[in-house]
Amino acid sequence: MSELCSLVWLRRDLRLHDNAALYYALKSGRPVLVVFVFDRLILDKLEDRRDRRVEFIHSEIHKINNELVRMGSRIVARYGRPVDILKQLTEEYSVADVFTNYDYEVYAKERDADVKAMLAERGIGFHTSKDxxxxxxxxxxxxxxxxxxxxxxxxxxxxxxxxxxxxxxYPTELYFHHFLQTLPPSNRSADIPTLEAMNFQPLGESYPDPVVxxxxxxxxxxxxxxxxxxxxxxxxxxxxxxxxxxxxxxxxxxxxxxxxxxxxxxxxxxxxxxxxFPHVEKHAFRSNYDNIPFRNNETEFQRWCAGETGYPIVDAGMRQLNQTGWMHNRVRMIVASFCIKHLLIDWRWGEAYFASKLRDFDLAANNGGWQWAAGSGVDAAPYFRVFNPKLQTQKFDPKGEYIHRWVPDLNSPNYPPPMVEHSMARQRAIDTYRKGLASKE
Ligand SMILES: Cc1cc2nc3c(=O)[nH]c(=O)nc-3n(C[C@H](O)[C@H](O)[C@H](O)COP(=O)(O)OP(=O)(O)OC[C@H]3O[C@@H](n4cnc5c(N)ncnc54)[C@H](O)[C@@H]3O)c2cc1C
Structure with missing residues (x-):
């Protein structure tokens, strides 16, 4: 039986510096095993097999491993269901306690409850921290x-x-000498699964360094x-x-x-x-907003996704998103309002599209942003507030620089005319909302 150790399970905290869970694991005084699970319950569901987020995570795991190798240790990174992988590890190592950082998402809470129960059966503690x-x-x-x-x-x-x-x-650096010395040097990075092994194709993109x-x-x-x-x-x-x-x-x-x-x-x-309020993941925060009779026209939604609405600021935003995985906050507000109000498409459709494309996708912020635009969320914009894309452009892109960068075909005959007339769409949205909200009262 190997020496009793503490296991730190990294999830959305991919760093060794100032990491609460890692700090408490190191402070336990036992050797620390650093673990990351490529969660197949999440990854297998992703439709696009060229995913920036997965590539980013993968490259960060390699960076952490390189840091650990320099200290004579290594990361244990595996692909599978977290509860299964954690169970395997408790069979391979003498784990006394598992340390991890708290996650606010519904799926994550359920996953952690399963892992905690599995560990409890084996007499192993499960500790979460705010990070x-x-x-x-x-x-x-x-x-x-x-x-x-x-x-x-x-x-x-x-x-x-x-x-x-x-x-x-959290001064983790003070305790780095507690990292578990696991394998001989030649095997130290042997088992980080490749992107291909998880059925992903690399994009080869780089990301700005985390400096501000x-x-x-x-x-x-x-x-x-x-x-x-x-x-x-x-x-x-x-x-x-x-x-x-x-x-x-x-x-x-x-x-x-x-x-x-x-x-x-x-x-x-x-x-x-x-x-x-975990119900916000699937439902309007204000339940009466689940009663809006959205039009949900598939063809119109596809035009919005592709940045072919004929509203230059909306198209610029959607094309920036499609090409880079990022969109400016002001434009996120404009395109979300257009999707929900001008086209009367259920906010959950737009939210899901953003979730599939945004490199900074975060369920809490994305849901909050979409419910704000729909008027259905906490502290949301009133439903009768419908952004006017033209006025927003005059205010925030007065010289059209942003638009020209992302919509170079703006003045070509191929660029589509506006797919819906603003005043009509605005009134239609207000009437539809009013009707939907009244029907619940
Ligand atoms: C419809 C819609 C969807 C959104 N989806 C997401 C999302 O999936 N993930 C996400 O992180 N943000 C989301 N936001 C919030 C905001 O647009 C982004 O955080 C911001 O544009 C990211 O760019 P930045 O890092 O340059 O932000 P900065 O302006 O530099 O802000 C720094 C950080 O603060 C946080 N932040 C800023 N604004 C917000 C906000 N309104 N709500 C929550 N956090 C904020 C982010 O973590 C951001 O990285 C969304 C907003 C809207 C309107």
Whole structure:
């Protein structure tokens, strides 16, 4: 029987620096085994086998492994169902405790409950820590101890609770000597599954490093709404997979940009909404909004997806998304409003399309953004607010730079005319919403 060890299970926290679960595993004083599971229950469902997120995760696992190899250890990365892989590992190693970071998604909570039960049968502890959010669970509640559903009072309370302690890094580096020395050097990276073995094709893309300059943060408030500028951090994918520490970022934002810090509060806000109100994953937060008779025209939806609506700002956004896996926040709001209100397509269709394409896809934020645009969510835009794409363009892309970058065919005969007339679509949306909401009363 090998030496009793602690196992740290990485999921959306792909870093060794300032990682809460890893810190507690290392602090146990036992040798630590670092594990990542390529979860086939998630991966096998992805339709596009050239997926940026999977490629990103795969390359980050190699980076972590390289760091571990330099310290005489290695990662154990396997492809399968998490509960099966964890069970295998408890048979191969003498695991005393499993440490991991808390995940707010419904699937993740169910998965963790299964793993916890499996481990409990074997007398092994399962410990979760807060790591993805700055404040979570019951840390930010109203005076009557209920979760906030309106952002401004939430963010005020959130800010008042965000002290030096909450943004302090976990000094994992102090304990790196506890990493488990597992295999002889020649075998150390032997078993990270290849993308091909998991039936994925590499795209060969690179991603911006998770660094954010003081200049960008200082100019953030002024620049963040203009999609033609590099005015936002593009850190989404790093925050999603934990290749940057939220605490490091919050410390930097506290010093330079209250506006940027507020965006991190939105991130926590949507985590806590999903955690406290898990029904939002499939249903409107306000149940009467599940009664809107959406038109759901397939052909129109496909034109929206392809960026062929004849509304240049909408098409620019969708083409940016399709080509790069990213879209500017202002344009996300415009295209979402267009899909739901102008075309009267169920917000869940647009949400699913974003989920399949966004490299920074995060269930909590994506669901929050779509329900905001639909008017059905917490603190959502009122249903009668219908973005006018032309006015939005005049305000946020006045010189048409963003549009010309993504819609080079704008002035060619091939570019389609607007697929729906704005005033008619606006009125149709308001009438349809009104009817749907009234029918529930
Ligand atoms: C319809 C719609 C869908 C969205 N889908 C997602 C999604 O799947 N994943 C996602 O991370 N964000 C989503 N957002 C929020 C926001 O658009 C992105 O976080 C932002 O555009 C990412 O670019 P950035 O990293 O440059 O952001 P920055 O402006 O540099 O902000 C820094 C970070 O703050 C967080 N953040 C900023 N704005 C928000 C917000 N409104 N809600 C929650 N977190 C925020 C993100 O983690 C972001 O990376 C969505 C917004 C809308 C309107």
């Amino acid at each position: 993805h959010a700055l404040l979570d669970g019951d840390e930010v509640l109203t005076g009557s101890k209920s979760p906030y559903t309106v952002f401004t009072p939430y963010s005020n309370k959130w800010l008042s609770k965000l002290d030096g302690f909450q943004v302090k890094s 300059s003081a200049e960008l943060l200082t100019a953030y408030q002024k620049m963040r709404d203009y999609p033609a500028q590099t005015g936002t951090s593009e850190l989404g994918i790093h925050l999603r997979f934990g290749t940057i520490s939220i605490r490091d970022l919050a410390r930097q934002a506290t010093e330079t940009s209250p506006t940027f810090l507020k965006e991190l509060a939105w991130r926590d806000f949507y985590f806590q909404v999903l955690d406290h």
